[in-house]
Amino acid sequence: RxxxxxxxxxxxxxxxxxxxxxxxxxxxxxxxxxxxQGTLRLGLTVQGLRAHTARPFTGRNAIHRLGAVINQVAQYEPRVAVVDGIAFTEQLQVVSVGGGIAPNVVPDSATLVLNHRVAPDRSLDQAVTAVREYLGDLLEDEDVLEVLDWAPAxxxxxxxxxxxxxxxxxxxxxxxxxxxxxxxxxxxxxxxxxxxxxxxxxxxxxxxxxxxxxxxxxxxxxxxxxxxx
Structure with missing residues (x-):
């Protein structure tokens, strides 16, 4: 925009x-x-625990955590909102991913960017809340979901x-x-x-x-x- x-x-x-x-x-x-449609870009950073790849059980792989989020987004069922007799179909996609420290290190952080196409009946706050609720328990307290860009419908x-x-x-x-x-x-x-x-x-x-x-x-x-x- x-x-x-x-x-x-x-x-x-x-x-x-x-x-x-x-x-x-x-x-x-x-x-x-x-x-x-409106277009919303969200950045998500999930946390893990850094460790040596020979002993991954001493850490927590943030990229593996991100995999569960990607799988959830891949199963997204589009919401259809009828506004003034016109049906708008929302979409949610992962558009980029990032992570990794070194070849022998379990990463303690990983990121992705989501693009959400939003119907005209939702505001920015409503759209962000809908994504957060859809991801549900996959998001933990230390994870960060932030708005990168928003253009209203x-x-x-x-x-x-x-x-x-x-x-x-x-x-x-x-x-x-x-x-x-x-x-x-x-x-x-x-x-x-x-x-x-x-x-x-x-x-x-x-x-x-x-x-x-x-x-x-x-x-x-x-x-x-x-x-x-």
């Missing part, structure tokens, strides 16, 4: 952000993808007449945006916004991502009809 160009525009040219509503041209396959905003007209013009039912976008930044600025654009969202950020000329033409025609109808 901190890298959003909208924040710079808001600082240098706030007049450009005076709008009744906004469309973020994310790839959506020509459908309106309403709102967006955005609600669907489907009651706004411009966005309603866009849904009708798209010819497809609105659905939830999977991922975080600047719709959330605009929402914080008081501007109702939605995601709508050409291209397959399942190809986003892949090396073979592409968009066809016909998709771009359809996208432009829909916007033209919305603006001049």
């Amino acid at each position: 901190s890298e959003s160009g909208l924040l710079e525009i808001a600082q240098l040219r706030p007049d450009l952000l005076q709008a009744d509503a906004a469309i973020v041209a994310e790839p959506t396959g020509g459908a309106v993808e309403a709102g967006c 955005a609600p669907p905003s489907l009651t706004h007449p411009v966005i309603q007209s866009l849904v009708a013009a798209s010819g497809q039912p609105a659905r939830a945006k999977v991922g975080w976008t600047d719709v959330a930044t605009l929402h914080e600025m008081g501007i109702p916004a939605t995601n709508f654009g050409a291209g397959d969202p399942l190809l986003a950020h892949r090396s073979d991502e592409f968009v066809t000329e016909s998709e771009l033409s359809d996208f432009a025609a829909t916007l033209r009809g919305l603006l001049f109808s």
